[in-house]
Amino acid sequence: MLVTLEGLDGSGKTTVWEALHDAYPDAVFTREPTSDSWYGDAVNRAIADDDADPLATLFLFTADHADHLSRVVRPALADGDLVISDRYSDSRYAYQAASLRDSDLRRPMEYIRGIHTAFTRPPDKTIYLDVDPETAAARSGATNKFEQAAYLADVRANYERLIEAEPERFVRVDATRSPEDVLDAVEAALEEILAEN
Numbered sequence: 001m002l003v004t005l006e007g008l009d010g011s012g013k014t015t016v017w018e019a020l021h022d023a024y025p026d027a028v029f030t031r032e033p034t035s036d037s038w039y040g041d042a043v044n045r046a047i048a049d050d051d052a053d054p055l056a057t058l059f060l061f062t063a064d065h066a067d068h069l070s071r072v073v074r075p076a077l078a079d080g081d082l083v084i085s086d087r088y089s090d091s092r093y094a095y096q097a098a099s100l101r102d103s104d105l106r107r108p109m110e111y112i113r114g115i116h117t118a119f120t121r122p123p124d125k126t127i128y129l130d131v132d133p134e135t136a137a138a139r140s141g142a143t144n145k146f147e148q149a150a151y152l153a154d155v156r157a158n159y160e161r162l163i164e165a166e167p168e169r170f171v172r173v174d175a176t177r178s179p180e181d182v183l184d185a186v187e188a189a190l191e192e193i194l195a196e197n
């Protein structure tokens with residue numbers, strides 16, 4: 001089963017993802033962008049480059065996803081493992097659709113989803129850590145072009161579209177609460193997800 005953690009920068013995904021290692025020692029913990037491949041290195045260069053072309057950046061993230069799928073996610077799922085990914089395809093649909101909002105693409109989110117449809121493996125469930133853009137930018141330190149409140153407001157609106165389209169896949173967690181309360185809520189959501197499956 002594939003469970004993903006999604007949310008704005010600073011929503012607390014990585015904090016939760018790290019804490020879950022203790023509760024689910026047999027799960028495969030992974031993330032996007034990947035941290036152990038040259039595709040992930042290329043993505044990190046694009047994130048750090050304020051002048052990186054948004055369409056080129058989309059394809060770098062998508063290449064990293066293809067490698068992540070074939071090298072980590074599909075083999076783990078084939079072995080029957082629980083896979084917990086800190087960010088996954090929804091990050092592309094939310095972030096790159098925001099980056100490409102003023103591009104020549106008429107419907108950026110649909111375009112990006114279309115690229116993925118042919119090859120991706122959609123998540124079974126997605127836990128969405130919901131925070132407002134101002135909290136997200138403040139927590140993340142606003143250190144790069146993605147961690148800006150105005151941009152994150154567009155990203156959040158895109159996540160809302162995704163949730164509206166597939167309400168049964170998403171579990172929304174109020175991530176403005178303390179780290180302990182957020183972790184309790186995520187663990188409860190995961191227990192329920194695993195009990196249902």
Ligand SMILES: Nc1ncnc2c1ncn2[C@@H]1O[C@H](COP(=O)(O)OP(=O)(O)OP(=O)(O)O)[C@@H](O)[C@H]1O
Binds near residue numbers: 013
């Ligand atoms: N519930 C919380 N309340 C307050 N601060 C938090 C909470 N969760 C995480 N933080 C803090 O916010 C910062 C960002 O947390 P974290 O790295 O887990 O977020 P993230 O969603 O993974 O961000 P990014 O997507 O940018 O990597 C860290 O300093 C962390 O300690």
Ligand SMILES: Cc1cn([C@H]2C[C@H](O)[C@@H](COP(=O)(O)O)O2)c(=O)[nH]c1=O
Binds near residue numbers: 009047091
């Ligand atoms: C997977 C993915 C990520 N991003 C953005 C979101 C963050 O600002 C950075 C790096 O992610 P991290 O969780 O802070 O390490 O990249 C994106 O724009 N598109 C994606 O597909």
